Amino acid sequence: MKHPDRPGTPSGEPAPAAPTIASFAELDLPGEVLRTLTALGVREPFPIQAATLPSALAGRDVLGRGRTGSGKTLAFGLPLLARTAGRRAEPKRPLALVLVPTRELAQQVTEALTPYAEALRLRMAAVVGGMSAGRQIAALRDGAEVVVATPGRLHDLIERKACHLGRVRITVLDEADQMCDMGFLPQVTEALDQVHADGQRMLFSATLDRDVDSLVERYLHDPVVHSVDASAGEVATMDHHVLVVHGPDRYAVTTEIAARDGRVLLFLDTKHSVDLLTRHLRASGVHAAALHSGKSQPQRTRTLAQFKNGQVTVLVATNVAARGLHIDDLDLVVNVDPPTDPKDYVHRAGRTARAGESGSVVTLVLSGQRREVSRIMAEAGIEATVTKVRSGEAALSRITGAKAPSGTPLDGGPSARPKNANTPFRGLGTSKDASRGTGGKSRKSGEARKLAEARKAAMVRRGR
Incomplete structure (x- = not known):
């Protein structure tokens, strides 16, 4: 499926990977992000960041495979924030979405990206179970450009008309295999069916079993494939x-x-x-x-x-x-x-x-x-x-x-x-x-x- 207003190659052709980079300075990142990276002591990109960032910043769909712990949060987070910078969300209508399987991971992703979001004056909201839904609804009503969510709570807020995904143009599925293993596939597909049809999607998963493979086939268009890291045995x-x-x-x-x-x-x-x-x-x-x-x-x-x-x-x-x-x-x-x-x-x-x-x-x-x-x-x-x-x-x-x-x-x-x-x-x-x-x-x-x-x-x- 070819989308004329999205970067990519015609359907059926392989998606060539962008060249990797040796430093963040080589990328077309906002100056605020580069200064924040320096202030936090993040000097050289990890391999997955070096491989993924050029493609993601260009708006390509990305499929990342492998184990966690390799720095993939910045690999998807920096492009998501950079490509959202300068836009303003309407109440209840976020512009970017990160779906994760657990509350702990949602909190971890939010904390990791907050310094860069603040530098770009982007508002973030964590939408997870086990915490006050009222506060999350208020954050969405006030306007949040970026939402980090677990599928169950996001589904609940969509049902309550507290969140609308039609303006989301960048969607990330992190730990997609675990979301499927936990039975969240219906909620994940519900969210992906509601985001902007021509938006960018990035999916990261340790394995590509049947459920994850179905997500890749249905929702990713001409994705650039990168290995996040070796398996534990390697x-x-x-x-x-x-x-x-x-x-x-x-x-x-x-x-x-x-x-x-x-x-x-x-x-x-x-x-x-x-x-x-x-x-x-x-x-x-x-x-x-x-x-x-x-x-x-x-x-x-x-x-x-x-x-x-x-x-x-x-x-x-x-x-x-x-x-x-x-x-x-x-x-x-x-x-x-x-x-x-x-x-x-x-x-x-x-x-x-x-x-x-x-x-x-x-x-x-x-x-x-x-x-x-x-x-x-x-x-x-x-x-x-x-x-x-x-x-x-x-x-x-x-x-x-x-x-x-x-x-x-x-x-x-x-x-x-x-x-x-x-x-x-x-x-x-x-x-x-x-x-x-x-x-x-x-x-x-x-x-x-x-x-x-x-x-x-x-x-x-x-x-x-």
Whole structure:
């Protein structure tokens, strides 16, 4: 489909990529943006920015593929802002739209682009669930040139006639595969059907499965294709380890890893197990905090801020933290519960070794889980080093920096420990086991004895 007033090539012809650039100064960016980049210490473009910016600034549709953490927010954000500068939005009628899957990513994108938007005197509004709809409606009514939104809340405001997309000429889909995985495809297509038909579209996705491919085919016209970054298995600065642990020792291993110097992100499968492990870690003297969908948005925002500034050193999370979040200098991610899907592994791993930094991904497995985990990692293109470890061993410390926790409770003494201290995560008798009848009870009592033995052994190693 050829649009005469849009840059591009006739349908069926390949879209040649624009040449990459070595500095932002080579681009036709507004002076205000260049000065803001300099003031913020952003001197040289990352590869995806160098490759994508010329095409995006020229108004071309862009398809970016690959893992996150490579600087793609500025890759789409700077062209979006530069091409919107000088225009003024009418009430309820934004001019540019960025769709993202989660509130956290919406907040992160908004914060990253705000300095440049302010320099260009563009107004931004975040439209996300879990926060006051009234304030968001007011921001749209006052006029916002750029809206960063999650699909669900945007759909709600469109239904309430609080937002109209007919004047949107630049649309970005960030983490498109996750939006589809989360069931947002109907809301995404609804939005794309309402934006200006001849507008520019930029889509970024780690994978191009059937749903994402359908979006590309239907809504992108002669897109220039760029690779955002290598897959997790191809990142030279990322190390992958599988640590085979003995069941009763898994609890102590996790605690010692959490007590390391430096930050660590621990992934578990359920909100319940996240809360239990977090309480245990804090009772052991570890500055840990929980992040999952059961937390309110203000709680989630505060927790992430504390993790970023170092007040919290251990973030215990479900997959809500697996996509889009950027934490500077995070060099260790631990799958306490092994992921059950190759894409989950890739996205969890993508929280470390970002933007050229180094990092390690550690997956804890019991002997009975090794075959399944090996299959998942092979499908993800990961080659991992396999090591059998026990708590207190040099190998565990060498790989993860693990050490014994202080044992001094952070929240008022022993009462802070979870009532079911033997059930912090899957494999040690989670709520899933408890729901299976008397077998769950016997497992709990057995694991309680094993946990007590593990704690006693840890205390002996610390000389207590």
